[in-house]
Each structure stands twice: as C-alpha cells, then as structure tokens.
Amino acid sequence: MKDILTAPFLMELVRTCTNMYDHGWDERNGGNISVLLDEGEVSEYLDRGSVLRRIPTGFSAPELEGKLFLVTGTGKYFKNVRYDPGLNLGILRLADGGQTAELLWGFTDGGKFTSEFPAHMMSHETRLSVDPASRVVMHCHPNNLLAMTYVHELDEKAFTRTLWQMETECIIVFPEGVNVLPWMVCGTNEIGQATAEKMKTARLVVWAQHGIYGAGRDLDETFGLIETAEKAAEVYLKIAHLPWKQTLTVENLHEIEKRFGVKAREGWLD
Numbered sequence: 505m506k507d508i509l510t511a512p513f514l515m516e517l518v519r520t521c522t523n524m525y526d527h528g529w530d531e532r533n534g535g536n537i538s539v540l541l542d543e544g545e546v547s548e549y550l551d552r553g554s555v556l557r558r559i560p561t562g563f564s565a566p567e568l569e570g571k572l573f574l575v576t577g578t579g580k581y582f583k584n585v586r587y588d589p590g591l592n593l594g595i596l597r598l599a600d601g602g603q604t605a606e607l608l609w610g611f612t613d614g615g616k617f618t619s620e621f622p623a624h625m626m627s628h629e630t631r632l633s634v635d636p637a638s639r640v641v642m643h644c645h646p647n648n649l650l651a652m653t654y655v656h657e658l659d660e661k662a663f664t665r666t667l668w669q670m671e672t673e674c675i676i677v678f679p680e681g682v683n684v685l686p687w688m689v690c691g692t693n694e695i696g697q698a699t700a701e702k703m704k705t706a707r708l709v710v711w712a713q714h715g716i717y718g719a720g721r722d723l724d725e726t727f728g729l730i731e732t733a734e735k736a737a738e739v740y741l742k743i744a745h746l747p748w749k750q751t752l753t754v755e756n757l758h759e760i761e762k763r764f765g766v767k768a769r770e771g772w773l774d
C-alpha cells in the first residue's frame with residue numbers, strides 16, 4: 505500500500521481547507537467538505553475490507569450505498585487540517601442504505617464526520633442525479649455573501665441577478681444562478697433535505713444568515729464557484745449604498761451569453 509498522506513485526493517483536500525481558512529471563510533470549526541472518492545484510486549492506499557468503526561448516520565441515502573467519501577470532521581478547525589490530516593479528516597463508506605458510515609481511515613481521536621453530514625450526503629445524491637460526474641460538496645461562511653443575506657431580498661432570481669450584474673464573469677461561471685434557502689436551524693435532516701431540493705437546479709445554495717453550499721466535479725470547480733459568487737457579493741456591498749451611474753444591463757448579460765455560449769437559467773433574464 506502507498507502512504508495515504510501522499511494521495512493526490514487527500515493532498516488536494518488539505519490544500520483546499522488551508523486556502524479556505526486563509527480566505528476567512530471558515531472561522532473556528534466553521535465549514536465542511538465531502539468528496540466522493542474513486543474506489544480504484546482509494547484501493548492503492550487503503551484496505552477497503554478493514555473497517556475501524558461503524559457510525560450511525562441518522563438518515564438514509566440508498567443511492568449512495570457502498571460509496572466512499574473523504575469528509576471533514578465535526579468540531580475540527582480547517583486551520584489545523586494540514587498539521588494532522590488523520591485527526592481532522594476521515595474516509596467513510598456508506599452501508600445499510602446510508603444509515604451506517606464505515607470508517608476506513610482518519611478521525612484518529614475517536615471523532616466523526618461533520619454535523620452537516622446529512623446535508624452533504626443528500627446534496628451528493630441530488631447532484632449525482634443531475635450530473636453523474638459530480639464529486640464535491642462544500643460548505644463555508646464567506647463574509648460578503650453572508651452579509652448580503654441581511655440587506656438584499658432573498659428572492660432567488662433577484663439575488664442572482666444582482667450577483668450577475670456585479671462582474672462580467674459571474675453569468676459565465678454560474679449561468680444557472682444561485683438558489684437561496686431562508687434561515688433554518690443547521691445540522692438537521694430538515695435543512696439537509698431542503699438544501700438537496702435546492703441543489704436540483706443550481707450548484708450554489710445560499711443559506712441565509714449562515715453561509716453557502718457549493719457542489720461541483722472537483723475541488724477547484726467548487727471552490728471557484730463560491731469564490732466568484734463571494735467576489736460579486738463583495739462588489740455589491742461596496743456599491744450598494746452609493747448612487748449607481750451604470751451597471752450591467754439585461755442586454756449586456758444576453759451579449760455575454762451569446763459570446764461565451766452559456767445559457768442563463770430559463771426565465772431569469774426576462
């Protein structure tokens with residue numbers, strides 16, 4: 505077996521956690537990430553028959569039966585992941601229709617997966633049904649998006665339109681827009697189901713007064729989605745209280761669509 509600390513999928517997650525912490529998106533134990541792993545790749549580093557612990561999940565996800573996930577741990581700090589990946593991260597396989605997580609590696613202090621595990625797994629289920637190449641679900645607390653949910657109406661179309669107008673690239677990066685979940689208590693199956701429902705039509709779901717969920721095919725895509733939306737929110741907050749002399753018009757956004765071959769969400773540019 506190769507040393508798992510040299511596995512590209514693990515090194516990439518460690519780098520991403522560090523980068524997110526450095527962006528200020530993951531204070532204290534804020535934020536969590538889960539990555540669907542390729543079984544063949546994992547078998548170079550782990551004996552998949554050796555289960556360290558069996559942990560009840562409290563939900564079912566039959567579509568994810570037998571799938572392997574690399575997940576951040578509950579109560580763990582992103583800033584510490586790079587110093588001890590085996591303590592702060594774990595590799596799990598879902599069994600019993602998703603009701604049990606079999607720990608294959610990590611959480612060396614007896615810890616377990618993030619408290620947002622239901623939202624992550626339900627979101628994976630949904631995104632895989634939309635895009636079979638989807639692999640990553642990421643949650644964090646970016647300052648400007650979070651602030652925007654206090655001062656901007658939460659209507660998804662209006663929220664998206666504002667973000668699209670703040671930077672030319674936005675509509676190219678997330679043409680499907682962002683969905684917005686009104687405030688709910690976090691860590692529950694209910695917010696997990698609500699998030700997964702919102703993931704049917706967009707890879708970005710804003711949690712009002714909390715943060716954001718992103719989903720994508722790899723860590724770069726998912727990070728980039730959040731990064732782009734967060735930058736747009738930052739521009740919005742810089743100018744929201746100033747008199748606007750001009751902005752990107754609906755016609756401009758249509759021109760970007762045409763030039764870059766992207767299609768904005770049906771009806772959201774009317």
Ligand SMILES: [Zn+2]
Pocket residue numbers: 534535643644645690714715
């Ligand atoms: Zn959070």
